[in-house]
Amino acid sequence: MNHYTMGVILHGTREQMARQGLKKVTFADYDGAIGFVNIRNVHWTFVYLHALSNHIFVVDPLQGSNEVEDSRNAGYRFEQYFKMRRNRFGKEDWVNIKWKPGKITHTFQKDGTSCGIFVMQMAKMTVKEFPNIPQMFHIDASKQSLQNLRRDMADDILKGSVSKDEYCSFCGNEDLPQTADDAVWIQCGTCTRWFHTQCLGMTAARIPNKDTPWYCELCNSPNQ
Numbered sequence: 766m767n768h769y770t771m772g773v774i775l776h777g778t779r780e781q782m783a784r785q786g787l788k789k790v791t792f793a794d795y796d797g798a799i800g801f802v803n804i805r806n807v808h809w810t811f812v813y814l815h816a817l818s819n820h821i822f823v824v825d826p827l828q829g830s831n832e833v834e835d836s837r838n839a840g841y842r843f844e845q846y847f848k849m850r851r852n853r854f855g856k857e858d859w860v861n862i863k864w865k866p867g868k869i870t871h872t873f874q875k876d877g878t879s880c881g882i883f884v885m886q887m888a889k890m891t892v893k894e895f896p897n898i899p900q901m902f903h904i905d906a907s908k909q910s911l912q913n914l915r916r917d918m919a920d921d922i923l924k925g926s927v928s929k930d931e932y933c934s935f936c937g938n939e940d941l942p943q944t945a946d947d948a949v950w951i952q953c954g955t956c957t958r959w960f961h962t963q964c965l966g967m968t969a970a971r972i973p974n975k976d977t978p979w980y981c982e983l984c985n986s987p988n989q
Contacts, residue, residue, distance in 0.1 A: 766799070766800035768800060768803055769935075769983050770785045770787065770800070771801065771802050771812055772803060772983045774842055774843060775802055779849075781982045782846055782849060783849055784966065784982065786850050786854055787850070788854040788856065791856070792847075792856075792858040792859040793858035796815075796816050796896060797815050797817065797895065799814070799888050800812050801884050801888075803983075809826070809881050809883075810823060810826070810835075810880075811823070811824040811884040811887040812824075814864070815867075815898055816859065816862065819864060820865050821864040821865070821866060822836055822866075822867045822868065822869055822898075823836045824869055824871060826873060826884060827873065836867060837866040839864075841864075843864055844862070844863070847859045847860040848860060867898070869902060870900070870902070871887070871901060872902065872903055872904050872905075874906055875906045882911055882914050882915060885918060886902070886904050887902045887904075932959070933964055934959060934960055935965060936961060936964045941961055941963075942961055942963045942964070948961055948962055948963040949972065950962070951965070951967070951979055953979065953984055954978035954980055956983070
């Protein structure tokens with residue numbers, strides 16, 4: 766699950782959540798989901814939904830958070846999200862799951878900048894051990910180890926990435942929707958991602974002029 770949708774589910778308003786319904790996705794086809802949440806544009810946390818056991822984990826690389834409580838709150842938000850999907854789209858998948866908060870032991874970052882490396886490694890370990898739940902995320906927080914991981918990750922990203930300027934961050938498509946003559950591109954003033962206005966449900970009257978900054982729902986969320 767992309768970080769935009771995950772962030773809206775966990776921290777957005779009901780209206781924002783409803784716009785991230787993912788009506789074309791059938792969660793019943795999957796045994797789990799992983800994603801990342803960006804907190805106030807300065808910190809990353811890892812989120813893991815293990816549907817086989819009904820457990821949810823929010824893992825924070827930075828020491829000091831109450832991960833069990835964060836997982837409990839995330840479970841409640843996801844329960845509301847799946848109920849919303851049923852009410853709006855008739856989607857029954859995962860709607861009856863009562864998410865149980867879990868905790869995965871892990872090492873912590875020792876600086877203020879390596880959270881992204883930590884959550885990426887957590888995701889990698891989770892996928893590797895699935896369908897089992899990892900007992901521990903052990904990530905070497907030494908300077909040399911983090912430097913090596915950054916280099917390896919950068920290499921993988923450069924090999925597999927495409928320019929975000931070419932794709933809508935909502936639907937993932939490059940071309941404008943053909944069903945609306947007034948559909949145009951709009952860019953967030955904070956994260957700089959591009960969107961189709963039709964995907965956002967924006968009418969022509971709501972599109973700001975080029976001199977007025979516009980912010981996407983995730984960057985405009987009060988908790989971000």
